[in-house]
Amino acid sequence: MxxxxxxxxxxxxxxxxxxxxxxxxxxxxxxxxxxxxxxxxxxxxxxxxxxxxxxxxxxxxxxxxxxxxxxxxxxxxxxxxxxxxxxxxxxxxxxxxxxxxxxxxxxxxxxxxxxxxxxxxxxPLNTLSAAQSLDMLDLREGQTLLVTGAAGGVGTHAVELARLRGLDVTALASADDEEFLASRGADHFLARTRTPEPAAFDGVLDAAGLGRAALAAVRDGGTYIGLWPGREPETERGIRVDALDVRADGARLAELSRHAGTGALLxxxxxxxxxxxxxxxxxxxxxxxxxxxxxxxx
Incomplete structure (x- = not known):
């Protein structure tokens, strides 16, 4: 073969x-x-x-x-x-x-x-990465989330799943992606040419790998999750900083597969x-x- x-x-x-x-x-x-x-x-x-x-x-x-x-x-x-x-x-x-x-x-x-x-x-990889990253963020319904690289594979699924969890989601991506991300569940949009407001979000999923620029958007005591272990910025202001090490999980993937079958995940x-x-x-x-x-x- x-x-x-x-x-x-x-x-x-x-x-x-x-x-x-x-x-x-x-x-x-x-x-x-x-x-x-x-x-x-x-x-x-x-x-x-x-x-x-x-x-x-x-x-x-x-x-x-x-x-x-x-x-x-x-x-x-x-x-x-x-x-x-x-x-x-x-x-x-x-x-x-x-x-x-x-x-x-x-x-x-x-x-x-x-x-x-x-x-x-x-x-599999993109949906599990999004779901497990959101688990690590551990935000409650109504809390604020910034997703960088929101039009990418992991970022889009993070926006979709965050919507299902009742989070208030801001998507950061190219200006051309605003309409698309609104259709996938983003409550707010930020063009990547703009700097996010400092200390404005309960959590940040940094799918774009912006590092310290994304960390600056997290409120004091909030949470930053990156996608590349070892590349996350050093913590400051009491922020919990971590990076995803994605795990295979058939039971979780079955749930995500059902969401894809209904169109909730694109x-x-x-x-x-x-x-x-x-x-x-x-x-x-x-x-x-x-x-x-x-x-x-x-």
Missing amino acids: RAVTVSRFGGPEAVEITELPVPPVGTGQVRIKVAAAALNPVDAAMRSGVFGGEGERIGLGWDVAGTVHAVGDGADWSVGDRVIGLATGHRTPLGTHADYAVLDADAVAPAPAGLDDAHAASL ARVARTYPLDEAGRAHARLADGGLRGRIVLVP
Whole structure:
């Protein structure tokens, strides 16, 4: 079978298509025949060596949508079930950008009703990141939240989920995204060319990675959550500062999948590429300017 891997770190030119055996399925696991797998910025980070692993062959891909192909002992799934799932962390030699992927059974959820595989594949990493970040913020109904990078994959889902929690949400993004974000549940909008009001928000989800500029918008004693552990700013004014380390969670993903099936969470696909053109897909991701995920289709 084919798998997208890197054996040296670098840009899109480092991406390889490797022939590997179909992976065995172990106890408590399922093997998924991949129908679609989203390409995320974290894949570019792995390709370029941010997570280490020099000298190893590293498999790329965290998100997956497809059908259950084989079931290990103790896994409560059936062959043919249509599923989505999240594989996290450093993988040698196989990720989800492959013809087949093996995941722990508790990292898998039913695919959302009414969505095709490409759109379903865009959901796991971004929706779980948004939901778990909001959990870390621990804001109560009516409290104020600023989401930076609000038109991106994680940011948009954070706006949508914050609306469901009854938070007062301000979205910070490009001026062109104001109408879109209002349609997804933002109560207020702030163009990214403007500086947020100092100490104005109970919490900030800094999906854009603005760091200290976003921290300045948090009230004394509030909460700042970033998306890249180790890159968060130092605390000040009694603000709780933390960063998300996203976890696979099939039960939570099932809930988010249901929201996507009703339209409460919007799955966005910018473009699809055949698996064999993964290098071109990485190059397009590097160009930026996308609204929605690039998805690889075996």
